[in-house]
Amino acid sequence: xxxxxxxxxxxxxxxxxxxxxxxxxxxxxxxxxxxxxxxxxxxxxxxxxxxxxxxxxxxxxxxxxxxxxxxxxxxxxxxxxxxxxxxxxxxxxxxxxxxxxxxxxxxxxxxxxx
Amino acid sequence: xxxxxxxxxxxxxxxxxxxxxxxxxxxxxxxxxxxxxxxxxxxxxxxxxxxxxxxxxxxxxxxxxxxxxxxxxxxxxxxxxxxxxxxxxxxxxxxxxxxxxxxxxxxxxxxx
Numbered sequence: 001x002x003x004x005x006x007x008x009x010x011x012x013x014x015x016x017x018x019x020x021x022x023x024x025x026x027x028x029x030x031x032x033x034x035x036x037x038x039x040x041x042x043x044x045x046x047x048x049x050x051x052x053x054x055x056x057x058x059x060x061x062x063x064x065x066x067x068x069x070x071x072x073x074x075x076x077x078x079x080x081x082x083x084x085x086x087x088x089x090x091x092x093x094x095x096x097x098x099x100x101x102x103x104x105x106x107x108x109x110x111x112x113x114x
Numbered sequence: 115x116x117x118x119x120x121x122x123x124x125x126x127x128x129x130x131x132x133x134x135x136x137x138x139x140x141x142x143x144x145x146x147x148x149x150x151x152x153x154x155x156x157x158x159x160x161x162x163x164x165x166x167x168x169x170x171x172x173x174x175x176x177x178x179x180x181x182x183x184x185x186x187x188x189x190x191x192x193x194x195x196x197x198x199x200x201x202x203x204x205x206x207x208x209x210x211x212x213x214x215x216x217x218x219x220x221x222x223x224x225x226x
Contacts, residue, residue: 044157100145101159106156107156
């Protein structure tokens with residue numbers, strides 16, 4: 001069975017600073033990897049995904065993530081955050097041959113301060 | 115509509131009552147998922163529908179939970195004899211087969 005661990009429940013950061021949100025997964029088979037964002041009072045929105053190919057994937061709003069198979073990690077990064085990036089971020093995995101159901105981490109709250 | 119819609123947006127019920135939550139997927143999306151998000155936790159998969167295939171019910175936490183979908187349209191999630199631990203946000207998502215899941219705004223269920 002797959003599982004996802006988001007190592008930080010809350011990440012406070014000042015505006016224009018870089019940020020990294022950490023995600024580790026466990027799986028005995030290959031997986032697809034996702035990052036979702038949930039802005040206050042809004043539904044989940046896909047930020048980016050890794051299916052295959054280049055291990056560095058770029059998403060919306062200037063975010064990027066790197067798939068590291070040896071460390072089973074998929075950390076999310078942004079070089080300079082904005083106040084509007086304040087939100088809950090969820091890492092998720094799914095199995096390529098499965099129904100597409102997502103296994104989520106517990107989420108990381110990114111708090112961007114002025 | 116342009117996105118996934120869910121109703122009601124909020125539901126408060128008393129312990130022991132039955133509740134029914136509704137999801138309207140994006141038109142043309144053959145896959146539909148239900149997830150649950152309890153306070154301070156990540157989303158938990160509940161059930162998956164794909165066309166006329168048998169649903170994947172592996173995530174349903176107990177036999178008090180059931181869901182139906184008519185063809186490729188509306189789905190309803192029913193919780194019988196609700197308990198306080200059922201309090202959560204229930205999220206629905208739809209997708210094309212193998213495609214990106216688009217999430218609805220959720221139904222916040224509070225069991226008193």
